[in-house]
Amino acid sequence: MIRKFTNLIVTVIISSLVVFGSTQANAKTSEEENAKAKLAAALTAMAQGSKGEVHPGEILYREHCAACHSKPFYKAPNKLFLSMLSPATLYKAMNEGPMRSQAEAIDAPGRVAIAEFLSGKKLGDAPERLLPPVCDARHRFDKDQPPVSVGWGVDLHHTRFQSEAAGGLSAENVSTLEVKWVFAYPNAYQARSEPVYGGGAIYVGSQDGTVWSLDARTGCLRWTYQATSEVRTGIVISQWDAHDAHVEPTIYFGDVLANVYAVDARNGKLRWKLRADDHPYATLTGTPTIYKERLYVPVSSLEVIAPANPQYECCSFRGALLALDAQSGRQLWKSYTTDKAPEPVGKNSVGATILAPSGAPVWSSPTVDKKRGFVYVATGENYSSPADGGSDALIAYDLKTGEKMWVSQQTRHDAWNVACYTGIPGLSSVSCPEENGFDFDFGSSPILATLENGRQVLVGGQKSGDVVGVDPDNGRTLWKTRVGRGGIQGGVHFGLANQGNSIYVPINDLVYPVDDVRYNYKMLPSPGVYSLNAENGKLLWSAPAPDVCGETPFCDRGVSQAITAIPGAVIAGHLDGRLRIYARKDGSVLWEMNMLREYESVSGEIARGGAFSGGGVLVAHGLLYVNAGYGYNNHIPGNALVVLGVRDSPNTL
Known part of the structure; x- marks a missing residue:
């Protein structure tokens, strides 16, 4: 048993060195690298020197799970990523989460064995969870700091455009963005819940079901709320005006078991909770x-x-x-x-x-x-x-x-x-x-775009690679443009963005060998960022994603994450771990950062950047908040919330 556990740990460490160490923008010191090498060598020796029987969980894993989780498979996280979770999280996934159907033939002791085999830990062992320092009185809820957005799409039309007045960023000042502080999500291999700002704090969900309220300036901890299961949705916040003496700020979100929550934004106390649908497989992602x-x-x-x-x-x-x-x-x-x-x-x-x-x-x-x-x-x-x-x-x-x-x-x-x-x-x-x-599927929210001539068009992006504009009065198709090749992981995923007559289009277009036969493609994959004229769908410019993956495991070029517009630019996180900002006028890259690296977080825990997908960035008062890490669908895992600001500017609001 010990041999199997240590082998798994060695796999995680070595893979982490490959994924996070080989492409770091800021190299670690030789002392840190030597320490990692010694630790890996010690664990390898331990694994090779120990003997024992095959873990019963491994036998069950091979029989029931390996066909999907030990090979690249749509919607199934790789076994390596599962090893980053706690046994309790894995056990819950088999009992009441996304794997409950696949686990129906496995009894309770068998599920425990699988969870313990994958995690390398006993189910009853509570992992130590490092937390950021608790906020003091200087960082309490401030009702005079109202929200800068309504939630996912920034505004009700889901343009995903943040003004300079509210966001503090534009094409003119992004060239010197630098890291201000970083938060590490505990017990996670992905970070996909889009944060929201209000009251001087940000609010964000996480893979283990914790909703976090962190001070927007420093990352100190205001409060946490524990949902029943993973929170994949973004957080939406009630709206109020500064100096409103009667404000009762509330955040809303959903979990993977289709529960909807309303929580007091000031203290994390539950206001109400209900299940949105009684179907056993219902879930909330939007x-x-x-x-x-x-x-x-x-x-x-x-x-x-x-x-x-x-x-x-x-x-x-x-x-x-x-x-x-x-x-x-x-x-x-x-x-x-x-x-x-x-x-x-x-x-x-x-x-x-x-x-x-x-x-x-x-x-x-x-x-x-x-x-x-x-x-x-x-x-x-x-x-x-x-x-x-x-x-x-x-x-x-x-x-x-x-x-x-x-x-x-x-x-x-x-x-x-x-x-x-x-x-x-x-x-x-x-x-x-x-x-x-x-x-x-249509995986992204429709955008109600208001053209420069005052007319409106409803725009949607599809996994087929098509972007369509329809008449919002009656749904009549006005134009349709094929931008990407499309496929099971192709086309548009989580979100378009809009500024004036510009529709920004993120294209994923991952390549699956079985797709080549299934779809009989007539065009090459086109991962990257594109701009269309919202009035007629005509292509304004294209910015194909460069191939920087090299030998990095689980790396892809595509743009799956919802993208966000600011004056004169659009912000796009790529699956290759690069955050790039493109110019509105021609798609040229104004700034980029490689986030495939380790960060020291405000809790003291190491945060690891990874692929970008799911919720997009939050831009508020000169700071940019972005989740880095997406182990779902066999992309590069990570557990980092990275906060960026203009160089030499204080991380203050």
């Missing part, structure tokens, strides 16, 4: 949107993974949008993306019932249109055949009633689930839908 005391909550699901088990009755989830009273959590209305509830339509070859229509999840934050009284969402694929008209679509609902006003479907017949994936030998394809679609 950040809620708050408007006029209503919280609009998008519901997605992990049921797309369940059909890997051919006995699973696929599928019964349907995407949804809820309107809740922000004060009490009371549900005001709930509308679905599919017009009909799933019902039996047949059986698969092993006799499991097929249900349809299903799926059409909402992965992104809803967009509010005050002028028309609409709220817009973008949907993903159906999970079973026959597909319906609500998948891969932009949909408008009435803000007050939830009535569906129009649907603009951009890809038809896209019924797909993990059983359709052919990259893993032995994976059952029994439950792959008859249509076997392309998995061309």
